[in-house]
Amino acid sequence: MINPKYHTFIFILLSFILFTFSSCTGRRNKLDHKEMIPEKELPSLLAEIYMSDGLLSLPSIRSMYSSLDSLSGYVQVVEKHGYTKEDMDKTLKFYFIKKPKELVKIYDRALGILSEKESYVEKEILRIQAHIENKWTGKGSFYLFDHTGSDSLQIDIPLEIPGYYTLKFRARFYPDDQLVPAEISAFTCHRDSLENGKRDYLSSVRYIKDGQPHEYEIKIYVPDNKPIRLRGYFYDNSLHPVPWGKNAVIDNISLTYTLAAV
Numbered sequence: 001m002i003n004p005k006y007h008t009f010i011f012i013l014l015s016f017i018l019f020t021f022s023s024c025t026g027r028r029n030k031l032d033h034k035e036m037i038p039e040k041e042l043p044s045l046l047a048e049i050y051m052s053d054g055l056l057s058l059p060s061i062r063s064m065y066s067s068l069d070s071l072s073g074y075v076q077v078v079e080k081h082g083y084t085k086e087d088m089d090k091t092l093k094f095y096f097i098k099k100p101k102e103l104v105k106i107y108d109r110a111l112g113i114l115s116e117k118e119s120y121v122e123k124e125i126l127r128i129q130a131h132i133e134n135k136w137t138g139k140g141s142f143y144l145f146d147h148t149g150s151d152s153l154q155i156d157i158p159l160e161i162p163g164y165y166t167l168k169f170r171a172r173f174y175p176d177d178q179l180v181p182a183e184i185s186a187f188t189c190h191r192d193s194l195e196n197g198k199r200d201y202l203s204s205v206r207y208i209k210d211g212q213p214h215e216y217e218i219k220i221y222v223p224d225n226k227p228i229r230l231r232g233y234f235y236d237n238s239l240h241p242v243p244w245g246k247n248a249v250i251d252n253i254s255l256t257y258t259l260a261a262v
Contacts, residue, residue, distance in 0.1 A: 037083055037091040039102075043109035045088075049077050050114060134254045135165075141251035144177075144235060153234035153250060155186055160227035161257065165220040168254045169234065173209040174247040179235060182207040186232025188220060202232075207248075215252075 037045065052073040078088045095103035135157070142153050159165055173182060183206045187199040205216050222228055234250050 035087055035090055036094060037087055039106065041081070042091070042106045043113055045078065045081055046107065046110040047113040047117075049074050050110070051117075052077050133256070135257060136167075136253050136255040138253070140253050142234065142249070144246040144248045144250070155230060155232045155234065157230050157255065158227065159188070159220060159222045159230055162222050162224045162226075164258050165222065165230075166217055166256050166258075167220065167230070168215065168217040168252070168256070169250055170213050170215050170252040171207055171234075172211065172213045172249045173207045174211045175209050176245060177209060177247040178245040179207075179237075179248070182209060184216070184218070184232065184234055185236045186218065186230065188228045188230055190226070190228060213249075 074088075075085050078085055092103075095106065137157060138155075144153075155167075167186075173179075183204050185204075187201040189199050202218050202220065205218060207216075208214050220230060234253075235246070235248065
C-alpha cells in the first residue's frame with residue numbers, strides 16, 4: 001500500500017504525463033530512446049521534484065518564490081540536472097506507453113530515496129533534541145538552612161560541543177542570609193588548563209534577598225574546536241573564614257544547549 005504522504009507525488013507525476021499528452025498535436029510522435037533521460041537518473045530526479053513541490057507548499061518558502069508554481073518548480077529541477085522539460089516529457093511518455101511496469105519500479109525507487117532522506121532528517125531532529133535536553137549532571141536542588149556548615153555549591157562541568165549553552169536556575173534568598181557578595185561566581189577556561197590557564201569570568205548575577213523565588217540565567221558560548229570547562233559556585237563561601245548564617249534555596253537547575261548559528 002502506498003504511503004499517504006506520497007499521494008501528492010503520484011498526482012504530480014501523473015499531471016506531468018497528462019500535460020505532456022495534452023500538449024501533443026498533429027500526428028503522434030514516434031517514441032524511441034533518443035533524447036531521453038537515463039533510467040538510472042530518474043529516481044533521484046523524481047524524488048527531488050517531490051521535495052521541491054513540498055518546499056513550495058511552506059508559507060515561508062512560498063512567500064520568497066511567489067512567482068513559482070508546481071510546474072515551474074518541476075522545470076527548474078529538471079534543468080538543474082542538465083535536461084530540458086522536453087527531455088523529461090519524452091522520457092515519461094516513453095515509459096508510460098512502452099514500459100509502464102518499469103515506470104512503477106522507477107517510482108518505487110524514488111519513494112525509497114524519499115524514505116531514506118526522511119529517516120535521516122528524523123535522526124538529525126532526535127540528535128538536535130538530545131543536545132537541547134538538560135545537560136546538568138549535578139544535584140537539582142540545594143536547601144541552605146545550616147547556619148554552621150561550610151559547604152559550597154560548586155559548578156564543574158565540561159562544555160565540549162561548539163554552540164550556545166544556557167545555565168538556568170531559581171534562587172530564593174531570605175533577608176537574613178549572610179552571603180557577601182550575594183552573587184553567583186563562575187568562569188570558563190580551557191579544559192586542559194584548569195589551574196593555570198586563562199579564566200573568562202561570566203557576567204555576575206546578583207541575588208535578590210527578599211524571600212521570593214527569582215529566575216536567573218547565564219549564557220555561555222563555546223567556539224569551534226575549543227572545548228572548555230564551566231567552573232564556579234552558586235553559593236561561594238570562600239570569602240568567609242568562619243561559619244556564617246545561610247538561608248537560601250537554589251533549585252530548578254538546568255544547562256541546555258543549542259547549535260551555533262550557521
